[in-house]
Amino acid sequence: MLTVKGTYSKAIRHVLILLVGLAMLYPVLWLLSSSFKPNQAIFTDTGLWSHSFTFDNYKNGWKGFQGVSFSRFFGNSALISILCVLGNIVTCSLAAYAFARLDFKLKKIWFALMLVTIMLPYHVTLVPQYIIFSKLGWINTFAPLILPKWLAHDSFFILLMVQFIRGIPRELDESATIDGCGQGKLYLRIILPLLTPALISTAIFTFIWTWDDFFSQMIYISDIKLFTVQLGIRALYDPSGSSDWGALLAISVLSLLPITLIFLMFQRYFLEGIATTGLK
Amino acid sequence: MRTSRRLPIHSHNRTAYAFLLPWLIGFFCLTLGPMLGSLYLSLTKYNLLRPPEWIGFANFKQIFTNDATFTHSLQLTFVYVLLSVPLRIIFALLVALALNKGIRGLGIYRTVYYIPSLLGGSVAISIVWRQIFDSEGVINAFLGWFGLEGPAWIANPDYLIYPIVTLSVWQFGSAMVIFLAGLKQVPADLYEASQVDGAGKIRQFFSISLPMLTPVLFFNLIMSIINSFQAFTPAYVIGDGHGGPLDASMFYTLYLYLKGFSYFDMGYASALAWIMLLIIAVFTGIIFATSRFWVFYGDGKGGR
Numbered sequence: 001m002l003t004v005k006g007t008y009s010k011a012i013r014h015v016l017i018l019l020v021g022l023a024m025l026y027p028v029l030w031l032l033s034s035s036f037k038p039n040q041a042i043f044t045d046t047g048l049w050s051h052s053f054t055f056d057n058y059k060n061g062w063k064g065f066q067g068v069s070f071s072r073f074f075g076n077s078a079l080i081s082i083l084c085v086l087g088n089i090v091t092c093s094l095a096a097y098a099f100a101r102l103d104f105k106l107k108k109i110w111f112a113l114m115l116v117t118i119m120l121p122y123h124v125t126l127v128p129q130y131i132i133f134s135k136l137g138w139i140n141t142f143a144p145l146i147l148p149k150w151l152a153h154d155s156f157f158i159l160l161m162v163q164f165i166r167g168i169p170r171e172l173d174e175s176a177t178i179d180g181c182g183q184g185k186l187y188l189r190i191i192l193p194l195l196t197p198a199l200i201s202t203a204i205f206t207f208i209w210t211w212d213d214f215f216s217q218m219i220y221i222s223d224i225k226l227f228t229v230q231l232g233i234r235a236l237y238d239p240s241g242s243s244d245w246g247a248l249l250a251i252s253v254l255s256l257l258p259i260t261l262i263f264l265m266f267q268r269y270f271l272e273g274i275a276t277t278g279l280k
Numbered sequence: 281m282r283t284s285r286r287l288p289i290h291s292h293n294r295t296a297y298a299f300l301l302p303w304l305i306g307f308f309c310l311t312l313g314p315m316l317g318s319l320y321l322s323l324t325k326y327n328l329l330r331p332p333e334w335i336g337f338a339n340f341k342q343i344f345t346n347d348a349t350f351t352h353s354l355q356l357t358f359v360y361v362l363l364s365v366p367l368r369i370i371f372a373l374l375v376a377l378a379l380n381k382g383i384r385g386l387g388i389y390r391t392v393y394y395i396p397s398l399l400g401g402s403v404a405i406s407i408v409w410r411q412i413f414d415s416e417g418v419i420n421a422f423l424g425w426f427g428l429e430g431p432a433w434i435a436n437p438d439y440l441i442y443p444i445v446t447l448s449v450w451q452f453g454s455a456m457v458i459f460l461a462g463l464k465q466v467p468a469d470l471y472e473a474s475q476v477d478g479a480g481k482i483r484q485f486f487s488i489s490l491p492m493l494t495p496v497l498f499f500n501l502i503m504s505i506i507n508s509f510q511a512f513t514p515a516y517v518i519g520d521g522h523g524g525p526l527d528a529s530m531f532y533t534l535y536l537y538l539k540g541f542s543y544f545d546m547g548y549a550s551a552l553a554w555i556m557l558l559i560i561a562v563f564t565g566i567i568f569a570t571s572r573f574w575v576f577y578g579d580g581k582g583g584r
Binding site for chain 2: 013014016017020021024025026027028030031043090091092094095097098099102103104105107110113114117119120121122123124125126127128129130131132134148150151152153155158183184187208209211212214215219230233234237245248249251252253255256259260263264267
């Protein structure tokens, strides 16, 4: 039974949580509303509801610069992200299957090394990786961004999948083996379908992290035709202050759109993925 | 993937290594090899154009004795880590506790609080941050309602660290979701029993919730520290991209990037990277070593 005092304090808590939530979303709402304001109103009219409403920012922003439009940048980002997602799904699940289900020499050592690489800061391999890729003539190609994912370089996802596969009952494997399934078939027909939730988590996180991965993109890509969305935004933006803010903010909104949509669509997997594995 | 059908069930050496092949190639060519490579390069002078020139420990000597920017960037990064990690975790914990009390619409709140973690790493949000913390921006307008005059957060080097820390704390949602999951695991009868014994809300938090959450806390702490040391995009975009104004945004990774990829002093950058690795290793080592004193793995006796 709820007492009056109980309902009262509950209401207060509710309001508080709501207010904090709104404050949290404020920067995002500010971005959204400013992107529809005419340039001169963005900094004078600080309210969220605008008196003047325009799509010009989107039109201007989409034009891009130096004759390359943002459709190109979005296309590049999408291509890179999708190829990275595929790479991680295929190669991480292969490795995870071996670690979770197969017995082989030196397994413990490899597994320990795999765990260590999760915590390794990226920078300690950065310079030699750059040198290798530049000797291969791959600077200003997407290869340095995509190839690592096809070599299961994000060992984080291997761990996620190993833990997931360990939760799949072994009886399934055994009965399949008796029915004459080899390891390859077992992986393809039994494990992979059951691994779907972990694969979806992996796909979502890989997509988002690749989409947002400004650092590697900046290092490996300088040709405007190969620019990604992040590089495009950074190029539109001039820290000394003479940017076309309306266009910049409009493109910023668009750049966040794919991630947000994916999040809202797959929220369930997403939040469960974080909760069970402690991603990010 | 090819399989050999005649393998005995108990040892799958060849099959297993076939499955592991991509990872193994990656491990040797993208991790181990480059790590050794950067260790070697850290002892050389190298600019991509001419072959590396062996100089022994000269890079390290220079870094530790004669590089004010290194000292400054390390300090700045420490300040950032020491401010943002605890604040982020405390916020995550508080909001998780508030949400855990069976509130209506939990799903919506969880989504709302998570969205910053989702978007926060992008260049776009860093740009927004720069703008709302501008001296004419929303934050100072808000402070103005209370009669406070906010400083020039972005232009004044003494204050620039605060917007950057705020951006990190703003993304507490991912840690919060992990805490929420951890809180769900706490058996309800613990609370009931303690209530019977007359424990108040605060006592319950320190004697039940907190000890039960320590494994999650431990994990969050390690990952947050590792990630915070490597923060780059906010410093790069909220600052001017060269560490300014007056080196106020010269985070460690930004300094490393500028050394390696602006000045092409790749030996020096490699030395910086190895120092960073050692610092992170020491930090995580300390947390691991102390964990047995404060991380509580349920043994049925109740946490202290």
